[in-house]
Amino acid sequence: xxxxxxxxxxxxxxxxxxxxxxxxxxxxxxxxxxxxxxxxxxxxxxxxxxxxxxxxxxxxxxxxxxxxxxxxxxxxxxxxxxxxxxxxxxxxxxxxxxxxxxxxxxxxxxxxxxxxxxxxxxxxxxxxxxxxxxxxxxxxxxxxxxxxxxxxxxxxxxxxxxxxxxxxxxxxxxxxxxxxxxxxxxxxxxxxxxxxxxxxxxxxxxxxxxxxxxxxxxxxxxxxxxxxxxxxxxxxxxxxxxxxxxxxxxxxxxxxxxxxxxxxxxxxxxxxxxxxxxxxxxxxxxxxxxxxxxxxxxxxxxxxxxxxxxxxxxxxxxxxxxxxxxxxxxxxxxxxxxxxxxxxxxxxxxxxxxxxxxxxxxxxxxxxxxxxxxxxxxxxxxxxxxxxxxxxxxxxxxxxxxxxxxxxx
Numbered sequence: 151x152x153x154x155x156x157x158x159x160x161x162x163x164x165x166x167x168x169x170x171x172x173x174x175x176x177x178x179x180x181x182x183x184x185x186x187x188x189x190x191x192x193x194x195x196x197x198x199x200x201x202x203x204x205x206x207x208x209x210x211x212x213x214x215x216x217x218x219x220x221x222x223x224x225x226x227x228x229x230x231x232x233x234x235x236x237x238x239x240x241x242x243x244x245x246x247x248x249x250x251x252x253x254x255x256x257x258x259x260x261x262x263x264x265x266x267x268x269x270x271x272x273x274x275x276x277x278x279x280x281x282x283x284x285x286x287x288x289x290x291x292x293x294x295x296x297x298x299x300x301x302x303x304x305x306x307x308x309x310x311x312x313x314x315x316x317x318x319x320x321x322x323x324x325x326x327x328x329x330x331x332x333x334x335x336x337x338x339x340x341x342x343x344x345x346x347x348x349x350x351x352x353x354x355x356x357x358x359x360x361x362x363x364x365x366x367x368x369x370x371x372x373x374x375x376x377x378x379x380x381x382x383x384x385x386x387x388x389x390x391x392x393x394x395x396x397x398x399x400x401x402x403x404x405x406x407x408x409x410x411x412x413x414x415x416x417x418x419x420x421x422x423x424x425x426x427x428x429x430x431x432x433x434x435x436x437x438x439x440x441x442x443x444x445x446x447x448x449x450x451x452x453x454x455x456x457x458x459x460x461x462x463x464x465x466x467x468x469x470x471x472x473x474x475x476x477x478x479x480x481x482x483x484x485x486x487x488x489x490x491x492x493x494x495x496x497x498x499x500x501x502x503x504x505x506x507x508x509x510x511x512x513x514x515x516x517x518x519x520x521x522x523x524x525x526x527x528x529x530x531x532x533x534x535x536x537x538x539x540x541x542x543x544x545x546x547x548x549x550x551x552x553x554x555x556x557x558x559x
Contacts, residue, residue, distance in 0.1 A: 155454025158447040165444035166469060172345035173337070173473035179344040180319075180400045180481040199227045199285045199300055199360075202277035204270050205240045206233070206291070210407030211322070215294050216244055220251040223297040229256040230277040234269070236260040255282075266375025269518040270356075278371055281363065288359040288380070293318055294403045303360045303398050312365050312393030313384060316358040317343045319483050321403030326488055328409040333492040334418055336483045337474040338439075340401055347397035354388070354395055356381035357404065365393075378513070378522050382428035400481065415499070420514065422507035427522040437504050440497030441470050 151159070203219060205212075219229050231244045241258070248256045263275040274288055287303065289295065303314045317340040320332035343355060356379065366373065377383035388395050426433045437443065445466055452462035471493060478485045512521050 151451070151454040155451045158454070159451035162444045162448035162451060162466075165438055165447070166466075169444075169470055170473050172341050173477045175345045175348045176337075176341040177477050177480045179348065180340065180477070182400070182480075182482050197226050198283035199224060199287060199304075200230060200277075200281035200283045201227060201287045201289055202230045202232060202274050202281065203289050203291055204232045204273045204277075205244060206238065206269075206273065208239050208243070209292050209405075211292065211294070211405035212240060213243055213247075215292060215405065216247045218295050219289075220247065220254045220256075221297055222295060222299050224300040226283075227254075227300065228282055229254060230280060231256070231258045232273045232277045233258065233260050234262045234273050265372055267378055267520045267522075268375060268380055269520070271374055271380045275371060278363075278366070284363045286361060286363055286366075288356070290318075290357045290404075292404050293357050294321070294405055296402060299402065303358065306396045306398035307360075308394060308396050310394045311396040312361065312388045312391060313354060314358075314360040314396045314398055315352070315354045315381070315384075316398040317355050317401045318357040318404035319401045319481070320406050321484060323406050323484050324408040326492065327411050327414055328406045329484065329486065329488055330411070330492045330495055331406055331409050331414050331417075332484050333489065333496040334414070335404065336481070337477050337493070338496060341474075341477060343397060344399060347395075352395040352397045354381040354384040355397075358398070358402070359384060365391075377428045378520055379424045379428065382424065386428075415503075416514070418499075418503055419506055422503045423510060423513050423522060426507045433507070437501065439504070440500035441467065441494070442497055442501060444470070 201219065201222075203216075205216075209215075216231075229248075231248075233241055233244070244258055248258060257280070259276045259280065261276055262269075262272050265272055265275055278286060287300070303316060306314050306316075318335065319340055320328075320335040323329045323332050343353070346352065359381065361384075373387050374380045374383045377386065385395060422433075422436075425436075445463065448462060448466045449459055452459055471490060474493060475485070475490070477483075478489065512519050514520070
């Protein structure tokens, strides 16, 4: 073979090895019944935990995800639901759940604190500042937590870790485009995150972030506003402190419902632009993601070796996708006959997402435009009054909390 064909063969073999090896690692980490760590020991060390859940608008499974928050098996925890606007339609749903579970201390806080361009972080800031406990967990609204949620997170906490995170897997898809979202989230993104963590370079993912209050207070909550996304800022912050990030597993479901192609494209384009803005060096190799680059290299090598191109394509695609399919089966993730076409479409879209990530200086997040080049600003409350509905076990009372506005010096 020519030098070009040999180089192409080496590239194809390398990328195929990464695909198979990462799938094998994820099979071990995500299989049902996988160990979650030393939960009994961590339960004794972390007695009180505050869970902060930002809410914004009604989602397909909002009632179920909110209700699940009250079913967590932990001796002492509180819930803080954060909503930017008191008129948000999610408020009655959350309030009803709080009233239905008086045995779980819960609060509903309204208002927005301007830390930076990230609307989710701006919404969660009041939850952090009002937390009763020193261990705080940020949990996205569409994550369906299970009773063992806190056991699993605390069980993953290592001595060298300053934070625990956990990926999510797409669940309950309705329609092909929602299955495409599963192909993105599950056997692609979750697979990569568990593989990277196993190799000793875990990174934060915003679906679940558990940390000690002291670790954030040293750098200030504003440190999470140093990047457009709080998980990217958390990753940089922990690495700057030479602290690790533990990745818990297996992942919990993110309930999808029905999706459109535009929704899937828009979400993953936003994530691609965020990765490009926060980690440009690490983003660069993503051009090799998916099946198209290694398949092209394999066909160049096959042509140089005189191998039938159709046969080479069929064999390569089988070796590439069979481990992914096995991963979804072992992990118990959604799968159907349409999943393989969804995986193939995902891999066709990945190069387009990669190149489109370099165009555009902003992303849209729950209707909010976020400027990726915007520098973090000092804290300014968008409204001087934050009204907090405080509900604790056995009592219900309305408290008005006045907060002074912070002006630039």
